[in-house]
Amino acid sequence: MAPNEKAQYSIKDISRLSGVSIATLSRYFNGQSIRPSNERKIKKILDETGYRPSIAARFIKGHASGVIGLIVPDITHPFFALIAEGVMREARENGQLVLCGSSEGSVEIEKQIIDRFSQSILDGLIYIPVAKAENIPAIESFRNLPLVITARKDIIRGVPHIYHDGEEGGYLATKHLLSLGRRNIAFIASFWDSPCSNKDLLENLDRPSIRSRSSVDRFLGYLRALKEAGIPYNPDFVVVTGYGHNHGVEAASILKSRFLNCNGVIAMTQAVANGFTAQAKRFGYRIPEDISVVLFDANESKADYTFTYIELHLVTMGQESVRTLNRLIEGKEAHDTRLDVELRVKETSMALHPADQP
């Protein structure tokens, strides 16, 4: 019933071994100044014993635990993995630890995790919600807990949000394809739970349940770029689907079935782009000669460099989230941060052959 056999040294042991009083030891661990001779004695014993004050005991006394929580929808998705990487790196550099939960895209599991977290020893929480804005689960659990929301905007009033400029991303991607002479640009939107038909996507932009999805912001940028170029919006060029390879395959099939002369594609993820490309090739299209592809996401150092993409600085996003959270933990003011995006041109960008230009 008590499997936690610590058998560790306690501050009492260290006091006895070093001949320095418990009070002074505590002062030492809390950064107050100490007589050099005592400091030497303490360091010696610490080296020998490897003693560290118990986080749990300090936490009980109101001391910060140095543990922050992170809730991601899916740790296997590079998008979130990169954010997690940034969170862990920044946390580590601040001497903090990260308690990490993956909600596997399910609001139920998200609730479960929040429930567990709330009885834990967190100093604060970085939260990437799956849930729609209107039913964020059990936020009451966190009334007293510093909270930062990442990769989403406008979810909870009064809480700092760290997100990138999705509208600008959609705009840059579209403008880039236009600059390659491609005017028939498909937009493959991805949602966790395909929430609407394409028509809805345009008509329901203001519904909060949909607004919270990054696809929508990018879509707005897409619309702006088209408008600027004087190209009328054609809803047939929009496909609403999911995040996976199979969804890319599906999107290619759907677009083909609509008999569109599509020569540019914007995909939300690498997997969708891969699926689309594979299927389009099966249909006999050449990539990038016939169709140029731009994707978002997760193309930091280690990923695949063949696709042109909108870089989202996801590691930075994770780091910035921790910095913001730590401001809150220290009782300071904190505010929203919108990170810039950048276009990275790679092999899947190619100017449309002049013969095909309209």
Added chain:
Amino acid sequence: MAPNEKAQYSIKDISRLSGVSIATLSRYFNGQSIRPSNERKIKKILDETGYRPSIAARFIKGHASGVIGLIVPDITHPFFALIAEGVMREARENGQLVLCGSSEGSVEIEKQIIDRFSQSILDGLIYIPVAKAENIPAIESFRNLPLVITARKDIIRGVPHIYHDGEEGGYLATKHLLSLGRRNIAFIASFWDSPCSNKDLLENLDRPSIRSRSSVDRFLGYLRALKEAGIPYNPDFVVVTGYGHNHGVEAASILKSRFLNCNGVIAMTQAVANGFTAQAKRFGYRIPEDISVVLFDANESKADYTFTYIELHLVTMGQESVRTLNRLIEGKEAHDTRLDVELRVKETSMALHPADQP
């Protein structure tokens, strides 16, 4: 200095509000039987307050914290992300939380994380080392802590290891390529720190620093399959490199520079396979007509389905690690687990054109 403002209910408050003694409350939370009348009173107050016992206070008293640690070399690599997913899922299902650290491939950082973890409230640790076997850092820190090593074998005596059968994977991959009529099979080995020239790879199989790398096990399977097929081993078909896309590109260039008539390739990761494929195409090779590619890794549900691969059941590996760790935490015996691998044939497998058969 005390930013942790809990202002939460404590068991004392609940005792006062419910009129039930602290001791009885504690018993209730620990699953002992309670007078039904008291149970009713308690439940009522719990509903009203949302109170949960503090993990930290329980931990001080020797109660398990329900927190396990996980150290991965790189959370952005799908290989480790999938293991992490399995760990988190199994942990969640057992009501446990996961304290997660990414060592970013650095032994230094790994040490730092272990150091921080050791003063924390862990019940146990799942550890995927970057370090070579001989200098696992500060394992002494964990003398009393249940420990499981994952995705590696033969690292620390007396500690359970959960790993897959890399030799069998290499064997299956090679045999598959042979069955397609391809006899000039390149093996692109990946190491965190390219530790040796190709020649070394064969000659140093027994050096523990190298044995711990999964590339080597797979390589042994490769050798076995070649031998079985009566094909002499040619070290020129081996390239030793890293895990990234750029390393795949490099490997293709190296193989080309050796003027080998290579018609099959085994890559350790998706990124390497992608890089190799991209570069090989630039050189004018057709994939898979001219060169069939098999890779390892990270191809569970959400990944790219175009490459033939050896499935490693990484989520299962994570889950199994938690199960094993929990056996240790409960004071039971635990042992090594070797997980099976499977060949999944996809589009990059194609029989060699008969004209090209030797």
Added chain:
DNA sequence: AAGCTAACTGAAAACGTTTATCAATTAAAT
């Protein structure tokens, strides 16, 4: 209704730390 168990209960001590108090010590500055 009394007696006898067995099941349950509450007061208080303990866990490893922090903090406050206050008298006592030390070091530095004159």
Added chain:
DNA sequence: ATTTAATTGATAAACGTTTTCAGTTAGCTT
């Protein structure tokens, strides 16, 4: 040598739990 300021240690009270132990209650049996 004296004053002043900085640091020290013993003690005790917290923090939110668990655990021990002696005492109480409820459910049986007669």
